[in-house]
Amino acid sequence: GDSVTQTEGQVALSEEDFLTIHCNYSASGYPALFWYVQYPGEGPQFLFRASRDKEKGSSRGFEATYDKGTTSFHLRKASVQESDSAVYYCALGGGFASALTFGSGTKVIPCLP
Amino acid sequence: DMKVTQMPRYLIKRMGENVLLECGQDMSHETMYWYRQDPGLGLQLIYISYDVDSNSEGDIPKGYRVSRKKREHFSLILDSAKTNQTSVYFCASSLSIGTASAETLYFGSGTRLTVL
Numbered sequence: 001g002d003s004v005t006q007t008e009g010q011v012a013l014s015e016e017d018f019l020t021i022h023c024n025y026s027a028s029g030y031p032a033l034f035w036y037v038q039y040p041g042e043g044p045q046f047l048f049r050a051s052r053d054k055e056k057g058s059s060r061g062f063e064a065t066y067d068k069g070t071t072s073f074h075l076r077k078a079s080v081q082e083s084d085s086a087v088y089y090c091a092l093g094g095g096f097a098s099a100l101t102f103g104s105g106t107k108v109i110p111c112l113p
Numbered sequence: 114d115m116k117v118t119q120m121p122r123y124l125i126k127r128m129g130e131n132v133l134l135e136c137g138q139d140m141s142h143e144t145m146y147w148y149r150q151d152p153g154l155g156l157q158l159i160y161i162s163y164d165v166d167s168n169s170e171g172d173i174p175k176g177y178r179v180s181r182k183k184r185e186h187f188s189l190i191l192d193s194a195k196t197n198q199t200s201v202y203f204c205a206s207s208l209s210i211g212t213a214s215a216e217t218l219y220f221g222s223g224t225r226l227t228v229l
Contacts, residue, residue: 104154
């Protein structure tokens with residue numbers, strides 16, 4: 001079946017550092033790919049999506065590019081801030097009559113430089 | 114204001130007790146979901162509902178059942194709760210499944226259930 005792999009369970013970095021969270025997927029066909037963000041005490045919320053090869057999604061300074069060749073959709077941000085402290089979920093669209101498949105999530109912990 | 118509301122926020126039950134988690138949405142969304150969230154496992158789909166009385170099992174339905182008698186309400190029921198059902202439960206809603214819009218899910222704030 002379809003699956004999403006996020007290799008980092010947690011990322012600690014200094015404020016203003018460059019952030020990368022890795023996301024790889026396994027699916028047949030051409031699924032849509034998503035990033036969701038979950039702030040403490042809240043439910044996950046939609047960040048952005050991409051639905052075709054080489055398409056870039058972006059929101060709030062975060063971006064990711066759909067790469068069918070490497071089956072990846074890595075999340076990047078140039079300068080992380082304290083307010084970015086959250087859990088980030090990569091997800092795969094299930095297509096007709098199917099729900100999203102989520103990765104295991106990556107917790108981002110910004111620290112004072 | 115688009116909102117998914119979950120009640121209660123926190124719940125403590127004893128093993129063997131029945132549990133009812135309630136979810137409401139004010140967006141007239143057709144599709145609703147129940148997920149559970151556990152450390153290291155992310156979000157796992159328990160049930161999906163396509164509309165009133167049209168429900169389907171997700172990836173981990175064992176030990177759970179659902180009820181949807183009104184489009185805006187979706188309940189998760191645990192008959193005889195078990196300690197391994199201790200988790201955070203999230204309800205979500207979206208527009209009609211099978212459309213691109215369906216993949217933008219709106220989540221509630223979750224219910225933290227502890228089964229002793």
